[in-house]
Amino acid sequence: MRNDELLALDRAHVWHPYGPMPGRTDPLVVASASGVRLRLAEPAEGRDELIDGMSSWWSAIHGYNHPVLNEAVKGQLDRMSHVMFGGLTHEPAVRLAARLVEITPEPLRHVFLSDSGSVAVEVAVKMCLQHWRSVGRPGKQRLLTWRGGYHGDTWQPMSVCDPQGGMHELWSGVLQRQVFVDAPPVAYEESYAELLRTEIARHADELAAVIVEPVVQGAGGMRFHDPAYLKVLREACDEHDVLLVFDEIATGFGRTGTLFAADQAGVSPDVMCVGKALTGGYLSMAATLCTSKVADGISQGEVPVLAHGPTFMGNPLASAVALASIDLLLSRDWAVDVKRIEAGLREGLAPVAGLPGVKDVRVCGAIGVVQLDHAIDMAAATRAAVGAGVWLRPFRDLIYTMPPYVTGDEDLARICAGVHAAAAAG
Numbered sequence: 472m473r474n475d476e477l478l479a480l481d482r483a484h485v486w487h488p489y490g491p492m493p494g495r496t497d498p499l500v501v502a503s504a505s506g507v508r509l510r511l512a513e514p515a516e517g518r519d520e521l522i523d524g525m526s527s528w529w530s531a532i533h534g535y536n537h538p539v540l541n542e543a544v545k546g547q548l549d550r551m552s553h554v555m556f557g558g559l560t561h562e563p564a565v566r567l568a569a570r571l572v573e574i575t576p577e578p579l580r581h582v583f584l585s586d587s588g589s590v591a592v593e594v595a596v597k598m599c600l601q602h603w604r605s606v607g608r609p610g611k612q613r614l615l616t617w618r619g620g621y622h623g624d625t626w627q628p629m630s631v632c633d634p635q636g637g638m639h640e641l642w643s644g645v646l647q648r649q650v651f652v653d654a655p656p657v658a659y660e661e662s663y664a665e666l667l668r669t670e671i672a673r674h675a676d677e678l679a680a681v682i683v684e685p686v687v688q689g690a691g692g693m694r695f696h697d698p699a700y701l702k703v704l705r706e707a708c709d710e711h712d713v714l715l716v717f718d719e720i721a722t723g724f725g726r727t728g729t730l731f732a733a734d735q736a737g738v739s740p741d742v743m744c745v746g747k748a749l750t751g752g753y754l755s756m757a758a759t760l761c762t763s764k765v766a767d768g769i770s771q772g773e774v775p776v777l778a779h780g781p782t783f784m785g786n787p788l789a790s791a792v793a794l795a796s797i798d799l800l801l802s803r804d805w806a807v808d809v810k811r812i813e814a815g816l817r818e819g820l821a822p823v824a825g826l827p828g829v830k831d832v833r834v835c836g837a838i839g840v841v842q843l844d845h846a847i848d849m850a851a852a853t854r855a856a857v858g859a860g861v862w863l864r865p866f867r868d869l870i871y872t873m874p875p876y877v878t879g880d881e882d883l884a885r886i887c888a889g890v891h892a893a894a895a896a897g
């Protein structure tokens with residue numbers, strides 16, 4: 472299909488994330504992707520290839536078209552691409568679940584496989600509410616979270632996304648009203664820890680769970696915080712009979728420098744969600760893990776089952792590539808790569824701090840963020856990055872990058888140059 476035909480059809484018929492209908496801007500057409508490069512169907516700003524600074528929204532940690540991951544999908548394809556999970560099971564899903572239990576913090580023991588991060592959060596919330604209902608405390612139905620979070624776009628996750636200036640402000644009168652505390656400060660402050668303790672204690676009778684993104688808040692504002700707050704949450708939740716949910720959909724699989732962000736605090740949640748990088752960016756899959764305490768509670772109830780069962784639950788192709796991605800990650804010195812990228816981002820982004828209109832430059836693990844003092848001109852910033860040969864997707868006042876772990880030093884320097892160009896233009 473010719474590029475202009477394709478774009479006309481795209482504009483007329485296809486929704487894009489957070490997009491209007493019909494579309495108002497032309498997306499770039501990607502013809503193929505390999506390693507850390509996206510190959511465009513038609514050159515843009517003089518570039519027919521872009522270095523990917525986004526890992527396709529945190530997911531493509533090994534880069535694109537990876538021979539090991541390709542092989543995992545092809546091998547599974549020849550056996551079966553899908554069978555229903557009700558009444559049937561299969562080796563890829565069982566091995567994946569066991570592997571997830573093995574690599575996530577103790578005592579997470581049981582795994583619910585679903586098809587996207589938002590659904591994994593829905594399942595986490597359902598588990599928590601049902602746990603309390605089943606053990607005779609049906610009044611515990613609300614969630615507590617801190618501001619600045621993002622947990623997905625379906626209904627329950629939207630209710631715990633940042634209620635102000637976030638992507639879901641439109642629905643503030645419609646969504647379930649959860650308990651919000653201020654966003655966590657970057658550094659540890661005892662007064663904020665005290666606020667967390669007080670609010671959890673005050674709402675304990677109505678709280679099913681506290682849900683947070685540990686260490687890094689992603690799409691809600693790309694903010695970082697001291698892992699010590701996770702310990703405070705754990706202790707307060709234990710003291711007041713509240714479950715603790717970690718949404719590690721963005722932070723999981725090494726992105727912050729430890730395999731899971733929870734590892735930085737040595738804290739285990741009762742429920743944990745993973746997604747995004749789970750399949751190395753190949754297929755849509757997420758998982759919700761819980762402890763035996765949560766599962767046993769549900770099993771004692773009047774309805775002793777978890778009433779959730781996505782059609783494509785445990786999809787064998789996704790399971791097979793997730794297993795291969797985890798094995799590939801653990802077989803490499805991934806932590807060294809993340810450290811190397813962290814150092815490269817610190818060095819490469821430092822000069823951006825001197826640009827007019829730049830409020831903050833921050834780096835955590837393989838995540839680099841430039842925050843402006845104004846809303847970004849998305850079109851101008853994107854054009855500038857593309858002109859520098861880099862794919863970035865800024866939002867609000869933020870230009871950020873989380874490159875694939877396999878990004879080499881030269882490409883990393885180019886990504887930093889792309890961020891610099893975007894910040895200067897936006």
Ligand SMILES: *Cc1c(COP(=O)(O)O)cnc(C)c1O
Nearest residue numbers: 587588589621622623689720721
């Ligand atoms: C992306 C994300 C989600 C939602 O995942 P989807 O697969 O997009 O539904 C939930 N929580 C966090 C922290 C995320 O980054």
